[in-house]
Amino acid sequence: MSKARHEGFTLVSVLVLPKVTFWLWAIPFMTRTPSSVFIISTYPYPVLVCYSLFVRIESHSKGEIILKIAIMLFDGITALDAIGPYDVFAATLKCEVKFVAKKKGLIKLDSNMGYLHADYSFSEVTSADILVVPGCSPPNYKTPMNDEETLNWIRQMHETTKWTTSVCNGSLILSAAGLLNGIVATSHWGSFDLLQSLGTIPTDERVVRQGKIVTAAGVSSGIDMALQLIAWELGEDMSKGVQLILEYDPQPPFDTGSPKKAPALLVEQIRGMLQEFAKREPNL
Secondary structure (H helix, E strand, O other), X not given: OOHHHHHHHHHHHHHHHHHHHHHHHHHHHHOOOHHXXXXXXXXXXXXHHHHHHHHHHHHHHHOOOOEEEEEEOOOOEOHHHXXXXXXXXXXXXXXXXXXXXXXXXXXXXXXXXXXXXXXXXXXXXXXXOEEEEOOEOOOOOHHHHOOHHHHHHHHHHHOOOOEEXXXXXXXXXXXXXXXXXXXXXXXXXXXXXXXXHOOOEEOOOOEEEEOOEEEEXXXXXXXXHHHHHHHHHXXXXXXXXXXXXXXXXXXXOOXXXXXXXXXXXXXXXXXXXXXXXXXXXXXX
């Protein structure tokens, strides 16, 4: 193709086709009301963008399930570790999310102020596109880390997944299952020493990908991880839309969300408290 023809084709594609497409869509609405005529003729491109977004949302709401996700629950779990990713996945309208536990039923939260509900037992869910292993307040991770049925289920699920993931110190449970040996992973900063003792290389990155294993740092970072997974699987536009729907735009009143930013004295106080908790045995 000559340079002149190529430039002409590009010009038509950029300037003419969008307008033709718009007016083909707009003409049926032009005769409905005077206000329709004014809005469409005055603001054609914003109207077209809004209409396109509406069509995409409507099609997603009627679309097929693309991703099957299993979120593992256990007594003593931190609610946001599970619910943060859940809300991201659910907002896509393209995910089937199952809460799974060793035994289905009510699952105690680490706050002792509520429950999540496992609708499925391990025996009922044997595969998934994404497995999420949430974390908890210490020492509650000791129970799943020392339960062979739980660890075997994680290993078996890992063989079927596109992505095997953890939030917070859920990475300790993945480590106990033998999935993080010798690889870089993250966790809650208060669990780095224990993570390292299990043969994993800790890092303070917020979301870490190693092959098909993705680990997220403490608690709230599960939202970031889920948004990244959606971007990889369903596209960046979908992930950006979900972020907007959730209005996930963190602006905390204090800049103390990591040990690097918090005052040293506060870090040591929290570290000491977490280490003291970790010495105990689960009592749920």
